[in-house]
Amino acid sequence: MLTLCGFPVSNYYNKVKLALLEKEVPFNEEVVTLPISDEAALQASPLGKVPFLRTPEGSLCESQAIMEFIESAYPEPPLLPADPFAAAKVRELITFIELHLELVARELYGQAFFGGTVSEATQARVRRQLEKNIPAFKKLAKFSPYAAGELFTQADCAAFASLPLVGMATRAVFGEDLLLVAGIDYKPYIRLIGERPSAKKVLADRKAYQAKPAA
Numbered sequence: 001m002l003t004l005c006g007f008p009v010s011n012y013y014n015k016v017k018l019a020l021l022e023k024e025v026p027f028n029e030e031v032v033t034l035p036i037s038d039e040a041a042l043q044a045s046p047l048g049k050v051p052f053l054r055t056p057e058g059s060l061c062e063s064q065a066i067m068e069f070i071e072s073a074y075p076e077p078p079l080l081p082a083d084p085f086a087a088a089k090v091r092e093l094i095t096f097i098e099l100h101l102e103l104v105a106r107e108l109y110g111q112a113f114f115g116g117t118v119s120e121a122t123q124a125r126v127r128r129q130l131e132k133n134i135p136a137f138k139k140l141a142k143f144s145p146y147a148a149g150e151l152f153t154q155a156d157c158a159a160f161a162s163l164p165l166v167g168m169a170t171r172a173v174f175g176e177d178l179l180l181v182a183g184i185d186y187k188p189y190i191r192l193i194g195e196r197p198s199a200k201k202v203l204a205d206r207k208a209y210q211a212k213p214a215a
Ligand SMILES: N[C@@H](CCC(=O)N[C@@H](CS)C(=O)NCC(=O)O)C(=O)O
Pocket: 010, 011, 012, 013, 034, 047, 048, 049, 050, 051, 061, 062, 063, 064
């Protein structure tokens, strides 16, 4: 049996959880919070990040590596197109969502979500970067109706988990949602994905986790 380790507020955890639920793969969840100090967990995820996956063959970290494992081990229903070029386009989009949008916006989270402050220099750098990367993402994303086109793919797992964070963080720090400013009307798309049973479970589990008093 697979065990997904992390916590249900993490966007990367929820990306993988969506894929497992879409494929109806049986899995357990183990809450692992940050910072990770447990030596066995650090063995599984040496950078101390979540998610990581325990499998009967050993553990795996890095959400995209986990997604690729799940896709190969449980091919149905596919979350990547069979055509190699179309599959590469999905992976390209995931890289834009995570590396060029989410990871850049992540520098704002301390101020946006955790009551911290981000220096003006960092804010300016992040804004410049996002003002370059968001229009680039817009050129690739289809939203017709899914992120990469007509099929629900891994890119939707990534987009559903990460785009709202980019929007919320930029709105909180800059006073405007830079995705919307760039003309990416992602909210109807998020609502569409949110109708899927997999996404409903991810959202319900996140809400329940957030409602729990801190241990
Ligand atoms: N590239 C990693 C990113 C995972 C990641 O950044 N997870 C966050 C939680 S959403 C985390 O563990 N942060 C703690 C840290 O970076 O030390 C992946 O795709 O799994």
